[in-house]
Amino acid sequence: MPSELATQPAIAAPPLWYRDPISCLQATFGTVLAHHGENPLFVLGAGWEFLYIPDDVRPEEFYYPCRYDGDLGRGLAPHHSLNSSWWRPSDQDDPLRELRRALSEQRLVIAAVDNFHLPFRPAFGDVHAAHLLVVHGLDEELGLVHVSDAMPPAFQGPIPVEDFLRSWGSVNPEDEQDAFFSESRIQQRCLSVTVDAPYPDLTRERLAGWLRANLAGFEQPDTPVGWGGTAGLDRYTRELTSRARAGETSALRSLYTFGWGMQAQAALHGELLRDRGAAWNCPGLAEAGRAVESVAHAWTALRMTGAHGFGAPAEVADDLRWHAGVLRGRYAEALASVERAVGEL
Incomplete structure (x- = not known):
């Protein structure tokens, strides 16, 4: 020893x-x-x-x-x-x-x-x-x-x-x-x-700055390392559907794993906005939180469809396309809701 x-x-x-x-x-x-x-x-x-x-x-x-x-x-x-x-x-x-x-x-x-x-x-x-x-x-x-x-x-x-x-x-x-x-x-x-703690107290002004930075990130189509923003989301879901239709099992395998990170992030961000919306009496912020959480729920449907179709990707391609469309719509609604909430802060 x-x-x-x-x-x-x-x-x-x-x-x-x-x-x-x-x-x-x-x-x-x-x-x-x-x-x-x-x-x-x-x-x-x-x-x-x-x-x-x-x-x-x-x-x-x-x-x-x-x-x-x-x-x-x-x-x-x-x-x-x-x-x-x-x-x-x-x-x-x-x-x-x-x-x-x-x-x-x-x-x-x-x-x-x-x-x-x-x-x-x-x-x-x-x-x-x-x-x-x-x-x-x-x-x-x-x-x-x-x-x-x-x-x-x-x-x-x-x-x-x-x-x-x-x-x-x-x-x-x-x-x-x-x-x-x-x-x-x-x-x-x-x-x-x-x-590197302690971190500064969370204030309305600080949260508003974070939200503006997040929104700006969604407007950037590409990053040095990969596909970013709403344009990257569109590109990813199009390729996912195309690869599934071609019978590529690996596309569905990676969807389940990759999607968990995006889902978790949306769930936590949505909860934070709901939490601060209630604490600060900001109804628009709480509403934005619920909208972002709906993004997390939409990831669930897409991930589970991919998981259950793992053995036959082509058979679930249309379902994946439909759930991807729902997910894209939830992102659009949530981004618009967050933008409105920034004005309330």
Whole structure:
């Protein structure tokens, strides 16, 4: 057993943070933000955009299109000083060294894992799927890793270090029971997150500035990394329908994964606007929040249609086109509603 900081007590268990329909990506970042005393909704709900990066979607629950060279924190929270970076152990003779050091410095770590090897996940011993959780303690004398996972069924507590290592280093093989999040090597990846807190108080003026920036982003047809704005949305849905009609299974596989990020973002942004609309007695802002949430609901229909048509893409092409039209209409309504709300602020 390594002697350096061999026994690391758990950091005080961080608050579990979850919203439906976010993924483990937003849940883990939300947990870290809450641990720092910040309101995750105010941070993760501030930005709203459309961004699709062709050939970038990976079969992981935590995939998110990122324009900032791997800095998922900046991508998730473009209006806040939130940054993150991926890392892997530098020494396979002591793979826990960096994790041990981070915890000794009271820094939470987000780890990529395979649900198949986690005893508290329903998929334990049954289904392989790439997932994220928060590590907040390591006790090598007892052979335990303390983890927090807000995704239902929520869990917070110790697991055997052997289970963690198997999950953290899993090859995550292709699994017919989960066609969307298997076949992506975990590779002992971790995320270090930097929260430059405390953040300024959320005011009407600050929120109005965020909304103007978000609206301007939707008017930009392209970005240096992919398809952006409403023009990018139109381009994406046209190509999705065309590829499905041509029988391309990969188009539907990536839809389910990519769409989750866009859906989660819209859900959080909509909730933030509803929350502040109620708190500040701004009916137009609350109405805009409901309109943005309707975008999230429209993503559900498109994603589920793709998932159920995974085995026969051409047969669901017309349904995908119809749901894509509904989604585009919801975006248009929500953008117009947000623009009106800016005037109210």
